[in-house]
Amino acid sequence: MNLDKWIALVFLVISVAYGYAAFTYQLLPFERNMSFNPNTMPMVLSVLGAGLALLIIISKKPVADADGNVLGDINVARLGDYKFGQALALIGAMLLYAVALRPIGFLASTTLFVMGTSWILGERKLHIMMIAAVSGAFIIWFLVQEALGIFLRPLPWFMS
């Protein structure tokens, strides 16, 4: 089974779960007599979603084009060349950034994030990394704070 069919299967599960939530939705007493309810459209959508997911699952395999690309611009034959490790490490870094942003402040977390991700990508010139990350973090913080007027806590919790 191809990746797209697995995804369709996931959508089928989501549609069914969503449909369950929609069909068993607790209507308020006065809503029962209304012709349009909070779960009217969700019920329609869940049926449509499940139907389409099934259609994708049972439909025939897509035909490969001249380059052998079955799926869009992804070259499945070259899948081994894809750098999944780096991508996963970057996703991990983004999650860390999300968690760290509030406690350790915008400037420190951003600097660490930019330096860390460029290190993951293979950059080893520490001084250039440092300059780019610190100046980038500071400029963006300044623009967001001053030009857009949105407060971002710049410093860690123990300093502010």
Place this chain on the structure above:
Amino acid sequence: MLEGILLGLDMALSLQNIALVVAGCLIGTLIGMLPGLGPMSIIAIMIPVAITIGDPASALILLSGVYYGAIFGGSTSSILINAPGVAGTVATSFDGYPMARQGKAGKALTIAAISSFAGGTVGVILLMAFAPALSSVALLFHSAEYFALMVVGLSAIAAFAGTGKVAKALMMTVVGLIMATVGESSLFNAPRFTMGLMDLQSGFSFVTLAMALFALPEALYLVLDPKRGSVGDAGRAIKDLRVTRQELKKIAPVIGRQSLQGFLIGVMPGAGATIASFLGYAVERNIAKGEEQDEFGKGSIKGLAAPEAANNAACTGSFVPLLTLGIPGSGTTAILLGALIALNVNPGPRLMIDNPSVFWAVIISMYIGNVVLLVLNLPLIPYIAKLLTIPRNYLIPFILFFTMVGAYIGQNNATELLILVGLGVGATVLRFADYPLAPLLIGFILGGMLEDNFARAVNLTDGVSFMYERTMTLGLLVIGVLLIFVPTYRRMRAQALQKGVAQGD
């Protein structure tokens, strides 16, 4: 109309708005040039900035400046390094890159700039003529017709998704509609489908979704497949930007035809700059005679002018359904629509009555933007092209950082970042399996409006009888159904016919 133009001039010529056009065009050009970053991700990144400006006219001026700047920048990287930053400029590289390899990069860039300018300008003039007319027709629409119109828009987007992808595009639209039902809505008394999570109380944030669907997957893609972002020989010097008079004479009719055709294609929902540029290229190649036809693909100036004029005219054309009906025809205009809604502007036929300043200011700013692109970029291109040599080790961290900051400042909530990463990873996987992502966002943005109008129509008629009792509603719904089934039926018939023939593989 004259009144409107004057109003627009008054708005667009303020110092702030001129500065925004220039800034938008520059940012769009700079980022659009980077291979792998399309207009949708750039606009998604710019939305938090636009929303905090607060004034809807200024926000839309900035974002539309970014939009056509990105298309322009995309053509520059198509010509110089054969790596289109934007799908709408892929056709540009067919003849632009061969010209660059023959050492005529300067000339190619000039022709691209002139064609873009002409296409964009013709597009704006047509937009000015079309939009008020369409808008006055649309004023006759009731909620039932609006509902039907949105169904047509959504099915058109799915129908244009490409062969074999219609079911997937429809699936993505339904997923978008489902996501739109999460949280509170204007119609009902309690939040729905939040799974008990407080953070979903107000639903998914549109900015986060836009970033997660477009900016993050493209950045992750650049990581996964380094070849995609490779810049090759971009450092070469660009000289001799001049174009001779004979050459101009040769491309003038091409530009004229393709501006018109591109605009009309852009107006149709679902068919945007990409289809317009490919079709424009194909049409011009078929029209050209003898020697000129052979030149196509080997550095023909006509083959360069055609897609460039068409894609810029189509960009402008895609504003017609957005500004008159409130229905986005493409992912990019869907993002613009979301930004407008966030700024409390209700796009649709009443836009010209309720917010005439927004409508006309945007149109006038498009003129200004076209001039800015021509004047600013022509002499600056050799320097701007240096940007292509920024190493990806610095580029990618900053793209990731911008998407995260954009999502964060919209909500000031760190959970939003976790949602962003989660949805972004999901979107990347979806792209791997060739699921189109634009229908998801369009479904998400139209979902609320679709339900509101559907509910109003159902409440007025106490049932779904409006679907067959109102002629216009019925007609629109039939069009919507036909849009999906006719191409599918024709494809199936073609496959059945082919079965009689021995298959190549």
